[in-house]
Amino acid sequence: MEVFLIFISAVLVNNFVLSYFLGICPFLGVSGKIESATSMGFAVTFVLTLSSAITWLINNYILIAFKVPFLEYVSFIIVIAALVQFVEMFIRKMSKTLYDTLGIYLPLITTNCAILGLALFGALRKYGFIENIVFGIGAGIGFTLALVIMAGIREELDLADVPQPLKGAAITLILAGLLALAFMGFAGLISA
Amino acid sequence: MTDLSNKGIFGEFTKGFWKENPILVMLLGMCPTLAVTTSAIKGLTMGLAVLFVLTCSSLIVSIVRNIIPKQVRIPTFIVIIATFVTMVDLFLKAFLLDLSKALGPFIPLIVVNCIILGRAEAFASRNRVILSLLDAVGVSLGFTVTLILLGGIREILGMGTFFGHVVFGPRFDQWVIMLLPPGAFITLGFMLGAKNIIDRKFEEKRKS
Numbered sequence: 001m002e003v004f005l006i007f008i009s010a011v012l013v014n015n016f017v018l019s020y021f022l023g024i025c026p027f028l029g030v031s032g033k034i035e036s037a038t039s040m041g042f043a044v045t046f047v048l049t050l051s052s053a054i055t056w057l058i059n060n061y062i063l064i065a066f067k068v069p070f071l072e073y074v075s076f077i078i079v080i081a082a083l084v085q086f087v088e089m090f091i092r093k094m095s096k097t098l099y100d101t102l103g104i105y106l107p108l109i110t111t112n113c114a115i116l117g118l119a120l121f122g123a124l125r126k127y128g129f130i131e132n133i134v135f136g137i138g139a140g141i142g143f144t145l146a147l148v149i150m151a152g153i154r155e156e157l158d159l160a161d162v163p164q165p166l167k168g169a170a171i172t173l174i175l176a177g178l179l180a181l182a183f184m185g186f187a188g189l190i191s192a
Numbered sequence: 193m194t195d196l197s198n199k200g201i202f203g204e205f206t207k208g209f210w211k212e213n214p215i216l217v218m219l220l221g222m223c224p225t226l227a228v229t230t231s232a233i234k235g236l237t238m239g240l241a242v243l244f245v246l247t248c249s250s251l252i253v254s255i256v257r258n259i260i261p262k263q264v265r266i267p268t269f270i271v272i273i274a275t276f277v278t279m280v281d282l283f284l285k286a287f288l289l290d291l292s293k294a295l296g297p298f299i300p301l302i303v304v305n306c307i308i309l310g311r312a313e314a315f316a317s318r319n320r321v322i323l324s325l326l327d328a329v330g331v332s333l334g335f336t337v338t339l340i341l342l343g344g345i346r347e348i349l350g351m352g353t354f355f356g357h358v359v360f361g362p363r364f365d366q367w368v369i370m371l372l373p374p375g376a377f378i379t380l381g382f383m384l385g386a387k388n389i390i391d392r393k394f395e396e397k398r399k400s
Contacts, residue, residue, distance in 0.1 A: 019373050021226040021376070024223045025222055025306055028222065070278060070282065073274045073277055073278050077303050078267070078270075078271070081270065111304050111306055111309060112304070113223045113301050113304045115304075116300070116301060116303060117297060120297040124296075124297065163385075165385045165386075165388035165389045165392070166385040166388075168384075169219055169384055170382070170384035170385040170388065171381065173377050173380050174378050176377040176381075177373075177374040177375070177376070177377030177378035178374065178378075180374040180377055184372065184373075184374065
């Protein structure tokens with residue numbers, strides 16, 4: 001039950017993009033088309049799931065075991081960068097189609113703050129191994145959900161009559177605000 | 193290489209405030225911008241943290257720019273940045289514990305702040321030390337000012353205070369929504385809109 005709560009909380013209530021503001025750059029940059037939003041979402045979910053497992057192991061068996069928690073940020077970011085590189089090579093070998101779909105989004109994931117944010121939140125909240133992985137999957141699905149909804153709205157926006165000064169990034173931010181307002185309605189799902 | 197005759201050293205410094213403002217024009221570093229600006233003081237702290245990290249990492253990157261092999265430059269930059277971020281984090285934990293707790297994981301997240309990596313890659317790795325320093329200080333001051341503005345607007349409307357001082361009387365109805373995530377998105381959206389209007393006014397003035 002505990003694990004299920006973590007999952008729902010990461011997907012809906014504390015959505016990474018709309019309530020923690022993690023991964024805003026790709027959220028604004030790649031939400032123009034539903035197709036690319038979906039690819040980006042899958043790529044991020046994949047890396048989030050893997051990195052949640054690996055950073056947990058590193059945090060518990062290396063950093064805490066050897067009493068060097070101040071190396072947290074340096075080691076996390078190196079692991080994430082290496083992981084993204086590795087995933088990229090792996091996907092290219094295994095499935096050419098998937099690689100072409102994800103394209104340039106893969107290397108960009110290194111600087112996506114959702115990945116490092118997840119590792120830091122996981123360490124801060126002292127989740128267990130399974131809980132941390134579920135948290136990672138939930139965060140990834142929540143990110144994908146927000147990205148795809150936003151892309152859907154922006155595709156419709158092309159037909160709308162937006163005031164001249166608000167065109168482009170400004171209206172996207174205001175839309176994100178309204179979307180965040182809607183997601184706040186999920187807050188009642190989980191008490192405390 | 194940057195065109196010196198065109199902008200000059202002073203230009204490198206001031207471009208970060210308006211013309212190449214990292215938040216309002218380049219849309220970089222959005223995550224901390226939106227997350228920490230529930231009050232002006234938090235915006236100021238975040239801005240100063242970025243100022244320190246960006247200045248120091250630009251300095252180091254610019255000094256070692258000719259030694260680093262091209263293939264491994266990005267990991268090198270990230271490690272340099274992560275080192276300075278760790279220093280800021282430990283400093284805040286030691287001297288300003290309350291603020292450090294309020295900013296939470298967003299101080300460590302400076303590591304992946306695109307502004308810093310962007311300046312390291314686009315400017316500091318290609319320019320002389322003194323120019324890189326000016327560029328770094330200018331850009332991060334532009335960042336700080338924007339953060340204070342955004343944090344100020346949200347604090348004034350959300351709590352009726354500015355840097356903790358009461359602005360409106362006790363009868364003021366607080367707009368709680370400004371302190372919540374939607375308020376951050378919407379305020380920044382309108383700030384971008386306002387900047388576009390001001391830019392257009394200037395453009396018209398220059399033409400006439």
